[in-house]
Amino acid sequence: MSEGSSLSRRGAAPFSAFERTIAWRYLRAKKAEGGVSLITTISFIGIMLAVAVMIIVMSVMNGYRNKIFEIMMGTQGHIFVQTTGLDPDQVEPLRQRLSGVSQVRSARAMVVGQAAALSNRGGDASLSVVFGIKPEALRQIPLVADKLVAGDLDQFGEGRNGGNQIVIGAQMARKFDVTVGDDLKLLSFSSSNATPFGSAPRSKLYRIGAVFEMGLADYDGAFIYMPLQQAELFFSRHGRPDYIEIRVDDPFDTMDTRLDLAEAAGIPVLIDDWKDRNRTYVTALKVERTLMRMILLLIVAIAVMNIISGLVMLVKNKGRDIAILRTMGASRGSAMRIFIMAGAAIGGFGTLAGLVVGILFAIYIDPIQDVIQWVFAIFNPGERLFDAEVYELARLPAKVEWGEVAVIAAFGFLMSILVTLPPSWRASRLDPVEALRYE
Numbered sequence: 363m364s365e366g367s368s369l370s371r372r373g374a375a376p377f378s379a380f381e382r383t384i385a386w387r388y389l390r391a392k393k394a395e396g397g398v399s400l401i402t403t404i405s406f407i408g409i410m411l412a413v414a415v416m417i418i419v420m421s422v423m424n425g426y427r428n429k430i431f432e433i434m435m436g437t438q439g440h441i442f443v444q445t446t447g448l449d450p451d452q453v454e455p456l457r458q459r460l461s462g463v464s465q466v467r468s469a470r471a472m473v474v475g476q477a478a479a480l481s482n483r484g485g486d487a488s489l490s491v492v493f494g495i496k497p498e499a500l501r502q503i504p505l506v507a508d509k510l511v512a513g514d515l516d517q518f519g520e521g522r523n524g525g526n527q528i529v530i531g532a533q534m535a536r537k538f539d540v541t542v543g544d545d546l547k548l549l550s551f552s553s554s555n556a557t558p559f560g561s562a563p564r565s566k567l568y569r570i571g572a573v574f575e576m577g578l579a580d581y582d583g584a585f586i587y588m589p590l591q592q593a594e595l596f597f598s599r600h601g602r603p604d605y606i607e608i609r610v611d612d613p614f615d616t617m618d619t620r621l622d623l624a625e626a627a628g629i630p631v632l633i634d635d636w637k638d639r640n641r642t643y644v645t646a647l648k649v650e651r652t653l654m655r656m657i658l659l660l661i662v663a664i665a666v667m668n669i670i671s672g673l674v675m676l677v678k679n680k681g682r683d684i685a686i687l688r689t690m691g692a693s694r695g696s697a698m699r700i701f702i703m704a705g706a707a708i709g710g711f712g713t714l715a716g717l718v719v720g721i722l723f724a725i726y727i728d729p730i731q732d733v734i735q736w737v738f739a740i741f742n743p744g745e746r747l748f749d750a751e752v753y754e755l756a757r758l759p760a761k762v763e764w765g766e767v768a769v770i771a772a773f774g775f776l777m778s779i780l781v782t783l784p785p786s787w788r789a790s791r792l793d794p795v796e797a798l799r800y801e
Contacts, residue, residue: 381696384687385703388676401672405665406712412665413716413774414723416658420766421724423654425759427647433578435636436505437585439607441616442639443623444632445471450601452629457606459626465610465619470499471603473593478549478563479530479586481538488537492548492586494593494603500529506574506587513542513572524589527571533583535573544570548586550597566596577757659773666777669705673785677701677792684792698790702782709778713771721767724760731758 389402443460445453453471461469473494478487497519501507507515511532518527528546535541549565568588575582594601610619616635624633637644677684684697723730735746 376695376699381700382703385700385707388680388700388704389707401668401675402708405668405672405708406715408665408668409662409709409712409774409778410716410719412658412662413713413770414720416662416770417717417720417762417767418723418760419658420651420655420770421720421760421762422727422758423651424763424766425761427651428761429759430578430643430647433505433576433581434640435613436503437576437581438636438639439470439472440610440613441608441620441623441633441635443606443608443627444634445603445605446632448602448629448631453603453606456627456629456631459628460606460608460623463619463622463626465612465622467609467611468499468502469606469608470496471590472605472607473590473597473599473603474605475550475593475597477586477596478551479534479538480547480549481540482545482547483539487549488534488583490534490548490584490586492588492593492596494588494590494597494599496590500587505576509574509576510572511575513570515572518571518587519589523595524591524593526566526568526592527589528568529572529574529587530570531582531585532573532575533579534586535570537583540570542570542573546570548596564596564598662770662774663777666709666774666781669708669778670781670785672708673701673705673782674788676704677785677789680789681792684789688792694790697792698786701786701789702779705782705786706775706779709781710775713774713778716774717767717771721762724762727758727760 390399443456445456448456457469457471460466473492475492475494477490477492479490480487497515500518501515506529512535513529515529517525518529519525520527528548530540530546538546540546545567547565547567549563551563588596590603593599594603608619608623610616613636616637620633620635624631687697688694739745
């Protein structure tokens with residue numbers, strides 16, 4: 363039985379080899395044969411670039427967000443129990459009771475104050491955040507103990523009242539052109555010394571014992587770690603820390619732990635967590651991520667729209683072929699599916715290529731950044747394209763979230779199918795008699 367009579371009796375099965383062959387032949391057709399290969403190529407490249415850009419941008423944003431949270435929660439605790447108003451002899455028993463809560467990994471007393479840092483080598487003063495911490499607690503902070511670029515923590519906390527060694531960030535060290543063994547003067551405006559001319563900000567020279575580099579410019583340029591006893595003296599805390607810093611197993615779910623801590627405290631205390639203290643920053647990151655995802659999805663949708671113009675021209679050029687297929691017995695549904703598959707193939711392969719390009723770019727972003735920086739330096743000697751003081755991070759982080767990649771792939775492919783429906787519907791409604799009237 364011939365192919366034509368077979369089609370006449372029952373038509374081609376949906377998405378059969380016959381329909382797939384015709385769709386593939388239309389995609390490969392030259393312009394002289396009535397094809398639209400140039401528009402097809404442009405549509406493919408547009409979808410590929412849109413999907414790749416979305417994956418790259420979202421991966422960099424995810425990496426930046428995770429890096430910020432990693433440093434934020436690595437340098438400060440997850441929950442904070444205020445000790446203001448307590449007697450000094452109440453603080454240590456309170457800390458021990460809080461340490462006994464099951465979800466708590468560590469509990470340590472802290473003093474936090476602001477001070478102006480000055481170098482005897484000149485330069486403007488720099489506002490800094492000084493953390494008073496016990497030596498053993500500082501050694502348990504990986505972002506400090508494991509990120510030292512100069513010096514060590516061996517002498518930190520040794521000497522009378524904790525000694526006079528401090529640990530500063532690399533950005534601050536570069537600003538003042540100081541290193542391990544140099545002195546740095548700190549001025550506290552929250553405490554003062556009496557002079558014949560009145561009160562004056564308390565100031566003291568401290569010796570730099572180590573320099574760390576966390577990778578976040580704001581922290582590397584402002585954080586100073588000082589022995590707890592010395593901080594209590596410098597900021598006039600009179601033997602009482604500012605709060606007890608709690609680290610827990612799950613920093614993103616602290617509500618139940620806060621209730622347990624309040625019960626374990628046994629006395630009225632004020633408890634907050636890192637999300638309360640950084641609410642503006644956390645909210646800004648969340649809103650920015652949501653809006654960026656919506657904008658990039660719109661860019662993908664716009665790129666997919668190119669498929670419509672290609673299919674409209676393809677339907678117009680292949681009107682005679684469609685009419686012949688209809689006279690051979692092909693149904694309207696078969697004609698519609700042929701053009702749906704043609705458009706979906708462009709979108710599907712474009713989305714797949716974009717996924718590969720975007721994922722590879724995100725995975726190898728470090729060497730790509732180095733190459734871009736090298737090219738930039740050729741034309742702009744002495745300048746840095748990715749300046750840590752401008753972008754806060756010394757390196758562009760990227761983290762591929764596979765669930766997000768799946769959503770992008772599904773969205774790109776779904777849009778590729780949806781945009782094919784209008785021109786495919788038009789092809790299915792073509793009247794064979796009108797199409798062949800003047801042939």
